[in-house]
Amino acid sequence: MDTRFREYDEYTEYNMNKHEQYRLNQLGEYPFARLRKLLDGLTPNPELEFIDAGAGEPRLPLPSFVQPTLDAHISGFSKYPTTTGNDFLRQSIAAWLKRRFSLKSIDAGTQVLSANGTREALFAAAHALINPNAKSKPWVMMPNPMYQIYLGAAITAGGKPYLQPCTADTGFAPDIDGISHDVWRDTALVYVCSPSNPTGWVADGAYYTKLLELAEKFDFYVLADECYSEIYYADKPIGLLEVAQNMGNTDYKRCLVMNSLSKRSALPGLRSGLIAGDASLIQNFSKLRSYTGPATPLPLQHVAAAAWVDEVHVQQHLNIYRNSLDAFFKVYGGEIPEGSFFVWLPVEDEQAFVRRAYQEQAVKLLPGSYLGAEDENGMNAGSHYVRAALVDGVEKAAELATRLQKLK
Numbered sequence: 001m002d003t004r005f006r007e008y009d010e011y012t013e014y015n016m017n018k019h020e021q022y023r024l025n026q027l028g029e030y031p032f033a034r035l036r037k038l039l040d041g042l043t044p045n046p047e048l049e050f051i052d053a054g055a056g057e058p059r060l061p062l063p064s065f066v067q068p069t070l071d072a073h074i075s076g077f078s079k080y081p082t083t084t085g086n087d088f089l090r091q092s093i094a095a096w097l098k099r100r101f102s103l104k105s106i107d108a109g110t111q112v113l114s115a116n117g118t119r120e121a122l123f124a125a126a127h128a129l130i131n132p133n134a135k136s137k138p139w140v141m142m143p144n145p146m147y148q149i150y151l152g153a154a155i156t157a158g159g160k161p162y163l164q165p166c167t168a169d170t171g172f173a174p175d176i177d178g179i180s181h182d183v184w185r186d187t188a189l190v191y192v193c194s195p196s197n198p199t200g201w202v203a204d205g206a207y208y209t210k211l212l213e214l215a216e217k218f219d220f221y222v223l224a225d226e227c228y229s230e231i232y233y234a235d236k237p238i239g240l241l242e243v244a245q246n247m248g249n250t251d252y253k254r255c256l257v258m259n260s261l262s263k264r265s266a267l268p269g270l271r272s273g274l275i276a277g278d279a280s281l282i283q284n285f286s287k288l289r290s291y292t293g294p295a296t297p298l299p300l301q302h303v304a305a306a307a308w309v310d311e312v313h314v315q316q317h318l319n320i321y322r323n324s325l326d327a328f329f330k331v332y333g334g335e336i337p338e339g340s341f342f343v344w345l346p347v348e349d350e351q352a353f354v355r356r357a358y359q360e361q362a363v364k365l366l367p368g369s370y371l372g373a374e375d376e377n378g379m380n381a382g383s384h385y386v387r388a389a390l391v392d393g394v395e396k397a398a399e400l401a402t403r404l405q406k407l408k
């Protein structure tokens with residue numbers, strides 16, 4: 001029998017399975033759609049200048065190299081780019097990874113891919129790395145609260161989300177100590193976000209080491225979302241690949257890392273990021289991407305390559321984020337998060353607080369529960385928190401704190 005037909009039959013049977021057919025319906029509404037509904041019909045206080053601290057969209061000046069690089073390579077719009085990212089971009093990414101994480105080697109050809117921003121890549125990765133028909137390894141682990149893409153990816157790829165509650169009691173670290181042997185054995189993939197959106201927690205070397213030891217023992221993949229790695233308050237965050245190398249895992253076996261120019265370079269509209277790690281995972285992922293086709297236009301790849309080379313603008317941005325955190329917490333009080341530009345504030349009723357902030361103080365925030373999911377006990381680890389993004393510079397951060405202080 002022609003194996004292509006056999007595969008087609010299996011695929012049809014699989015699609016006919018009613019339960020599997022409606023995976024998309026298992027996804028909740030995206031947090032910003034829920035936020036729009038929550039604020040629908042309310043008017044922000046017209047006496048105050050509006051502050052949008054809802055979305056994690058950096059609003060800093062465009063780095064100076066963007067326009068000239070774009071101008072110089074504008075003719076590239078008349079060519080198809082490759083889905084892997086063209087050679088010059090992958091070289092530039094590999095060189096940055098080596099510098100930033102003290103890697104002895106990373107091969108641009110086999111261990112690096114370009115992404116159209118990390119969002120699509122974080123989502124697609126689960127589809128490349130987990131096998132929906134392999135019932136023996138259903139768990140896709142992720143922090144709770146989380147960047148909601150992990151949850152959507154796990155569900156649509158046919159995995160079962162396993163939520164790791166990140167609470168103040170554990171310093172917001174996703175638990176890896178209290179998980180049973182059976183769950184680890186049945187885990188296919190672990191998403192880890194460091195620095196974390198929304199809590200600001202940062203993985204240290206010991207945490208990543210333990211996770212990689214478990215990955216080796218129980219044979220699962222670790223996908224580290226490190227898109228806030230260049231935004232931190234005190235110490236530069238360590239990276240997963242660096243830890244793997246220090247453990248002697250110089251091939252980065254079982255590891256994938258994603259990073260982005262959206263946060264590092266304040267270029268969220270460029271839609272450019274990186275995927276790096278285990279060559280065999282990269283190969284599988286690359287195959288999937290050759291079908292889904294998320295190729296970055298060539299002129300934008302040139303801008304991205306220039307951004308990975310330049311650290312001056314990154315340092316300027318970092319100073320602004322650090323000063324914004326200082327300015328915010330000087331007024332509002334509390335503990336400054338280790339990483340990211342988010343502040344994660346405990347409140348009694350997060351939806352009521354967000355509505356009041358909007359109406360009384362002309363401030364847009366995000367309810368923490370919209371970034372979490374209910375666990376089997378009906379608990380949402382994002383409840384009783386709101387998230388504010390300090391993305392508008394130091395003065396606005398101080399003003400935001402003053403306004404939120406009035407709602408306490």
Ligand SMILES: Cc1ncc(COP(=O)(O)O)c(C=O)c1O
Nearest residue numbers: 056117118119147197260262273
């Ligand atoms: C934790 C986290 N990961 C990934 C992303 C995706 O960013 P991008 O697709 O712009 O690289 C975001 C964006 O807000 C994020 O907060």
